[in-house]
Amino acid sequence: MKIKNIVTVLLVIIILASCAPAAKVVPTETAIPTLTFTSIPSTPTITPTSTPENIADAKDLSKWIDDYVHAFGGKVVVYGIEMDSSQLTDDVRNNSDKYVQVKQIDGNEILFLSVNDTPLAFRQKGNWQSITIKTLADMQGLIIGSEPRITPNFYEQLNQVTAGVYWSVIEPQQGIYDFGGFDKEVVDAKEHNMTVRGHALVFPTSSSWTIPQWLKDGNFSKDDLQRILVEHITKVVQHGKEMGVTEWVVVNEPYLQGSSRTDDIFYKAFGGYEYIEIAFQAARNADPNALLIYNDTDNHSSSGMTTGLTRKIVQMLREKNLIDAVGVQAHIGDWVPIYDKKDIENTLKSYELPVIITEFDYNLTGIGGTEQERYEKQAKIYSDFLATALDVNCKEFTFWGISDSKTWLLDIGITDGAPAIFDKSYRPKMAYYAVLAVLFNKIQ
Numbered sequence: 001m002k003i004k005n006i007v008t009v010l011l012v013i014i015i016l017a018s019c020a021p022a023a024k025v026v027p028t029e030t031a032i033p034t035l036t037f038t039s040i041p042s043t044p045t046i047t048p049t050s051t052p053e054n055i056a057d058a059k060d061l062s063k064w065i066d067d068y069v070h071a072f073g074g075k076v077v078v079y080g081i082e083m084d085s086s087q088l089t090d091d092v093r094n095n096s097d098k099y100v101q102v103k104q105i106d107g108n109e110i111l112f113l114s115v116n117d118t119p120l121a122f123r124q125k126g127n128w129q130s131i132t133i134k135t136l137a138d139m140q141g142l143i144i145g146s147e148p149r150i151t152p153n154f155y156e157q158l159n160q161v162t163a164g165v166y167w168s169v170i171e172p173q174q175g176i177y178d179f180g181g182f183d184k185e186v187v188d189a190k191e192h193n194m195t196v197r198g199h200a201l202v203f204p205t206s207s208s209w210t211i212p213q214w215l216k217d218g219n220f221s222k223d224d225l226q227r228i229l230v231e232h233i234t235k236v237v238q239h240g241k242e243m244g245v246t247e248w249v250v251v252n253e254p255y256l257q258g259s260s261r262t263d264d265i266f267y268k269a270f271g272g273y274e275y276i277e278i279a280f281q282a283a284r285n286a287d288p289n290a291l292l293i294y295n296d297t298d299n300h301s302s303s304g305m306t307t308g309l310t311r312k313i314v315q316m317l318r319e320k321n322l323i324d325a326v327g328v329q330a331h332i333g334d335w336v337p338i339y340d341k342k343d344i345e346n347t348l349k350s351y352e353l354p355v356i357i358t359e360f361d362y363n364l365t366g367i368g369g370t371e372q373e374r375y376e377k378q379a380k381i382y383s384d385f386l387a388t389a390l391d392v393n394c395k396e397f398t399f400w401g402i403s404d405s406k407t408w409l410l411d412i413g414i415t416d417g418a419p420a421i422f423d424k425s426y427r428p429k430m431a432y433y434a435v436l437a438v439l440f441n442k443i444q
Helices: 003-019 061-071 085-094 133-140 180-191 222-243 265-270 274-286 307-319 341-350 371-391 430-441
Strands: 076-078 081-083 100-105 108-115 118-123 143-146 160-164 195-199 247-252 291-296 325-332 355-362 396-399
Touching: 061 085, 061 108, 061 118, 061 430, 076 085, 081 085, 085 108, 118 430, 133 143, 133 430, 143 195, 160 180, 160 396, 180 195, 180 222, 195 222, 222 247, 222 265, 222 274, 247 274, 247 325, 265 274, 274 291, 274 307, 291 307, 291 355, 325 371, 341 371, 355 371, 371 396, 371 430
Parallel strands: 143 160, 143 396, 160 195, 195 247, 247 291, 291 325, 325 355, 355 396
Antiparallel strands: 076 081, 100 108, 108 118
């Protein structure tokens, strides 16, 4: 083939090749990564810790000190200097280190405002608070109570109520029970975080408000009285158990030879104290977990009118494992001119059971001197007796009323007895601060 023709053919091939469609390019697919979002934590809101309040800044400081100084007649001697309320308040503000004590209770540090070893306020965390008997009792596992003559300071000061279950009130007619008043006392106590003691299931030798007339006039046989006794106690204790009552005075002030306590219908029918054992057995059966108490008056000293009888009855009940504690009343007055601590200690220990001070006050009738001198003597008796009771491991202490405005002495016509720790205006007396000081100094 001629060269000219060869060149022509090559040109045609090149032209045709350039006109052919380009090969389809399949793109390589690249995966788009999924974005992972890491949340950025929000800046926390920081609540600043409140700075503990200094005693100088406590809003009620002047009131705490004014009440204290008022109880001592308007002036007190502190660190050798006599001061009135205003002067003492200023000194606390300017020299707080002298008045603040620190104590450890269950691993917690608690600060106390203390004047003459008497606590007036405390601070655990935050602000200063008013001190009360309840505060100090709760800190030590003690029970400090009263019978419920309600006053404005009743619930804040105490952690137990002695609620009445007097037979004539609870069962005014045979087989008909009225728990209205009792239930209210229990509910009110529970609402204020207080325990309750029922008092007294059998109070056989007093006025008509303890034993109903139907029971006195019924001319019942011994067997009838035993059945009535067991039925009544069973009904009341089971009802109390449902309400959360955990302890009972089962028998209070029975027949006592040579005294005015001779109208004990059960003693007469049974010919002795057998009925007391029956009463305790009925209470034990009705609530096996309740604390059962035998209670009597003037049994705190070796020469007490009922000390021998108390020992006799307690021994009888101990042999049958029917009693848990001995109730000791101490309604003291000018008939107890000398306070013998050792004798009282020995007497309380002689019962060989836990002792509960079930009724305590100091009657100022017949006590001479100025009002402040009388109150000072009263405060010393309150202080000494409470300290003695605590020294023999007494865990419960009951005032028989806490204000002079409402006291059992008024019920029997004694108007000048002023036996309580608060006066008629509900302001604290020296006896109140004496009680606080004893409880405070028991904290190690």
